[in-house]
Amino acid sequence: xxxxxxxxxxxxxxxxxxxxxxxxxxxxxxxxxxxxxxxxxxxxxxxxxxxxxxxxxxxxxxxxxxxxxxxxxxxxxxxxxxxxxxxxxxxxxxxxxxxxxxxxxxxxxxxxxxxxxxxxxxxxxxxxxxxxxxxxxxxxxxxxxxxxxxxxxxxxxxxxxxxxxxxxxxxxxxxxxxxxxxxxxxxxxxxxxxxxxxxxxxxxxxxxxxxxxxxxxxxxxxxxxxxxxxxxxxxxxxxxxxxxxxxxxxxxxxxxxxxxxxxxxxxxxxxxxxxxxxxxxxxxxxxxxxxxxxxxxxxxxxxxxxxxxxxxxxxxxxxxxxxxxxxxxxxxxx
Amino acid sequence: xxxxxxxxxxxxxxxxxxxxxxxxxxxxxxxxxxxxxxxxxxxxxxxxxxxxxxxxxxxxxxxxxxxxxxxxxxxxxxxxxxxxxxxxxxxxxxxxxxxxxxxxxxxxxxxxxxxxxxxxxxxxxxxxxxxxxxxxxxxxxxxxxxxxxxxxxxxxxxxxxxxxxxxxxxxxxxxxxxxxxxxxxxxxxxxxxxxxxxxxxxxxxxxxxxxxxxxxxxxxxxxxxxxxxxxxxxxxxxxxxxxxxxxxxxxxxxxxx
Numbered sequence: 001x002x003x004x005x006x007x008x009x010x011x012x013x014x015x016x017x018x019x020x021x022x023x024x025x026x027x028x029x030x031x032x033x034x035x036x037x038x039x040x041x042x043x044x045x046x047x048x049x050x051x052x053x054x055x056x057x058x059x060x061x062x063x064x065x066x067x068x069x070x071x072x073x074x075x076x077x078x079x080x081x082x083x084x085x086x087x088x089x090x091x092x093x094x095x096x097x098x099x100x101x102x103x104x105x106x107x108x109x110x111x112x113x114x115x116x117x118x119x120x121x122x123x124x125x126x127x128x129x130x131x132x133x134x135x136x137x138x139x140x141x142x143x144x145x146x147x148x149x150x151x152x153x154x155x156x157x158x159x160x161x162x163x164x165x166x167x168x169x170x171x172x173x174x175x176x177x178x179x180x181x182x183x184x185x186x187x188x189x190x191x192x193x194x195x196x197x198x199x200x201x202x203x204x205x206x207x208x209x210x211x212x213x214x215x216x217x218x219x220x221x222x223x224x225x226x227x228x229x230x231x232x233x234x235x236x237x238x239x240x241x242x243x244x245x246x247x248x249x250x251x252x253x254x255x256x257x258x259x260x261x262x263x264x265x266x267x268x269x270x271x272x273x274x275x276x277x278x279x280x281x282x283x284x285x286x287x288x289x290x291x292x293x294x295x296x297x298x299x300x301x302x303x304x305x306x307x308x309x310x311x312x313x314x315x316x317x318x319x320x321x322x323x324x325x326x327x328x329x330x331x332x333x334x
Numbered sequence: 335x336x337x338x339x340x341x342x343x344x345x346x347x348x349x350x351x352x353x354x355x356x357x358x359x360x361x362x363x364x365x366x367x368x369x370x371x372x373x374x375x376x377x378x379x380x381x382x383x384x385x386x387x388x389x390x391x392x393x394x395x396x397x398x399x400x401x402x403x404x405x406x407x408x409x410x411x412x413x414x415x416x417x418x419x420x421x422x423x424x425x426x427x428x429x430x431x432x433x434x435x436x437x438x439x440x441x442x443x444x445x446x447x448x449x450x451x452x453x454x455x456x457x458x459x460x461x462x463x464x465x466x467x468x469x470x471x472x473x474x475x476x477x478x479x480x481x482x483x484x485x486x487x488x489x490x491x492x493x494x495x496x497x498x499x500x501x502x503x504x505x506x507x508x509x510x511x512x513x514x515x516x517x518x519x520x521x522x523x524x525x526x527x528x529x530x531x532x533x534x535x536x537x538x539x540x541x542x543x544x545x546x547x548x549x550x551x552x553x554x555x556x557x558x559x560x561x562x563x564x565x566x567x568x569x570x571x572x573x574x575x576x577x578x579x580x581x582x583x584x585x586x587x588x589x590x591x
Contacts, residue, residue, distance in 0.1 A: 095418030112426035
């Protein structure tokens with residue numbers, strides 16, 4: 001996974017202590033996060049966690065009760081013109097006029113967006129595998145086709161910000177893969193992508209950061225880039241091996257977990273150096289495997305732990321198996 | 335704005351309620367002109383084709399037309415919530431007020447289109463009675479159906495056009511009230527029902543004579559005789575329309591979607 005193209009740039013989306021309440025019931029509380037150009041930020045959480053509300057607040061459809069939202073440096077409510085640089089799907093399935101064809105719907109959106117090259121519409125219809133259905137009324141589209149048309153509509157203006165609420169819900173595996181691939185490409189071209197999703201495995205493969213929402217609160221933010229490129233070694237003397245690896249410029253974040261050495265190697269080409277380096281120092285490596293981050297398991301544990309924490313506020317919750325490792329502090333970092 | 339207006343006119347033409355209204359507006363005059371009990375109910379015999387439009391208005395302006403206007407206006411706004419298309423449109427660089435103003439403008443024009451259609455259908459229904467000069471009145475001018483002597487076709491037509499324009503004008507605030515109600519509840523059926531409820535309450539308020547000149551419903555009959563005077567009716571219609579439209583825009587601007 002590549003670094004966000006705009007790493008270091010001003011955030012395209014920024015929220016600060018964002019809150020939303022309906023009546024006296026808080027739906028979103030104290031939410032602060034940002035999405036940079038070229039970054040894919042996934043909001044995940046159980047149903048009712050507040051993901052859709054966050055999407056609507058950020059896209060300017062709903063008004064915050066507290067805090068603030070900025071899109072490309074502007075308040076989307078005060079400056080609606082900033083939405084000329086936004087592509088969004090906020091309904092699942094994406095909503096279109098059912099009596100119009102897919103192509104006519106996109107043309108209408110192109111007009112509302114201030115005009116789009118007609119070739120762009122054809123290109124997107126083909127890209128989203130809707131070419132043969134483009135001139136059929138949307139009313140007869142399947143759920144997956146509507147979702148793909150929604151993504152096509154969002155991409156019409158080559159937006160700098162993409163916001164999508166469960167863009168792949170109800171899709172077959174092929175369509176799901178297509179949508180996530182298209183989002184990945186959009187981010188690679190520099191768009192800041194914010195999506196809410198339940199497809200953790202897909203997002204884990206290409207996302208940059210994941211925000212875990214529970215009861216309207218951002219309980220964790222996972223930097224997926226930091227979780228990639230990690231390797232697990234079984235060595236005859238784990239402590240000694242850790243010290244050896246900590247001295248290597250190509251190795252980052254070396255720590256022990258359950259008697260094994262975990263090391264992050266940013267450049268995949270350096271993985272081949274691991275065993276020879278340790279052998280040179282007299283250490284025997286009996287196992288070397290990629291330490292794949294299991295976002296699904298991590299998410300489940302964090303949400304469960306949060307729920308336990310809420311119900312047993314006075315009782316401290318024990319360490320999580322795949323959360324920052326229990327033995328990480330003793331040797332984490334360099 | 336022109337793109338929005340074109341879009342809204344296109345949507346209006348596709349509404350189920352507009353199609354149903356079109357059928358009703360085209361069929362109603364013929365049905366009523368030849369209904370066997372028309373004399374017993376309304377107390378007159380038709381002697382000229384120019385009198386059919388009066389009969390059409392007389393029998394529809396109290397309830398049918400306001401109801402049609404409320405349903406159409408509520409559907410044009412509420413259907414966006416039903417289809418879920420409202421957020422999709424609002425995510426484009428279109429201001430909320432521009433989007434709603436387009437709908438308000440289209441719906442302010444709709445009563446004139448509907449009344450034009452109704453007048454044409456009424457005249458078509460009056461063909462068998464002929465359109466020559468006749469002794470009597472159109473029912474929409476001074477002297478009512480009895481008239482003030484011989485009425486030429488040109489004079490009769492002027493009376494009809496004036497009355498239908500007035501009828502259309504008095505319906506404009508009702509369409510805008512329906513927009514306001516639908517913006518509040520974001521549901522077409524509830525919006526139409528709320529509008530009809532307001533009109534029924536206004537009708538009941540005639541028991542307070544001091545309020546009567548200010549009631550919207552009082553002036554639904556202004557097409558035949560603007561009892562409070564034409565300037566008063568026009569002012570009141572303009573004020574109600576402006577107030578309903580302004581409230582709708584203000585509420586819509588701050589609404590969460």
